[in-house]
Amino acid sequence: MKKLEEYVKSIPDFPEKGIIFRDVTSVLQDADGLHLAIDTMQEKIKDLDYDVVVGPESRGFIFGTPIAYNNHKPFVLIRKKGKLPRETVSATYDLEYGSATIEMHKDSIKPGQKVLIVDDLIATGGTTEAMIRLIESLGGEVAGVVVLIELAGLKGRERISRYRLESAICYEGK
Numbered sequence: 001m002k003k004l005e006e007y008v009k010s011i012p013d014f015p016e017k018g019i020i021f022r023d024v025t026s027v028l029q030d031a032d033g034l035h036l037a038i039d040t041m042q043e044k045i046k047d048l049d050y051d052v053v054v055g056p057e058s059r060g061f062i063f064g065t066p067i068a069y070n071n072h073k074p075f076v077l078i079r080k081k082g083k084l085p086r087e088t089v090s091a092t093y094d095l096e097y098g099s100a101t102i103e104m105h106k107d108s109i110k111p112g113q114k115v116l117i118v119d120d121l122i123a124t125g126g127t128t129e130a131m132i133r134l135i136e137s138l139g140g141e142v143a144g145v146v147v148l149i150e151l152a153g154l155k156g157r158e159r160i161s162r163y164r165l166e167s168a169i170c171y172e173g174k
């Protein structure tokens with residue numbers, strides 16, 4: 001069986017020059033790759049105590065939902081601006097390329113709940129930091145963050161150094 005990192009394809013200069021895009025579709029479109037990705041992420045946080053899984057649109061949904069389902073936890077969506085129908089809180093942040101505003105429903109986290117954040121990838125950590133702001137503004141406690149891929153050269157780990165971060169694959173550069 002292949003190693004997890006062998007399923008990830010790296011595409012230079014996408015979506016713009018200078019970015020190496022770490023493509024998770026090549027992991028997902030292989031049954032063994034998909035199993036290995038979810039199983040490895042779960043293994044990394046098997047000792048963690050949490051009540052709710054939170055994942056951001058869109059690739060965070062793919063990895064967050066199976067982890068929530070397998071561990072019988074609820075899954076809360078963080079969406080890009082304008083997609084959630086009820087009362088929301090929002091945060092704006094910069095990305096490795098571009099900027100974005102994300103939102104979550106005000107009633108999605110109860111004060112004191114312990115939250116596991118799941119995403120496909122951490123680069124600059126801007127998305128994760130914005131998610132932490134939203135969760136904490138609702139009174140949630142961030143128990144930890146698990147991602148499939150960490151781009152260590154972009155220093156996301158340093159940006160959220162107060163929190164536990166686990167990654168299944170770590171690239172030293174970007």
Ligand SMILES: O=P(O)(O)OC[C@H]1O[C@H](OP(=O)(O)OP(=O)(O)O)[C@H](O)[C@@H]1O
Binds near residue numbers: 119
């Ligand atoms: O650590 P950062 O520098 O914030 O970058 C990481 C984020 O960027 C990507 O999402 P993107 O906003 O591109 O959305 P997508 O999943 O819909 O493609 C990725 O899925 C992470 O959420």
Ligand SMILES: Nc1ncnc2[nH]cnc12
Binds near residue numbers: 019020023096151
């Ligand atoms: N280099 C990268 N590859 C894939 N997704 C990303 N999201 C932010 N930076 C990325």
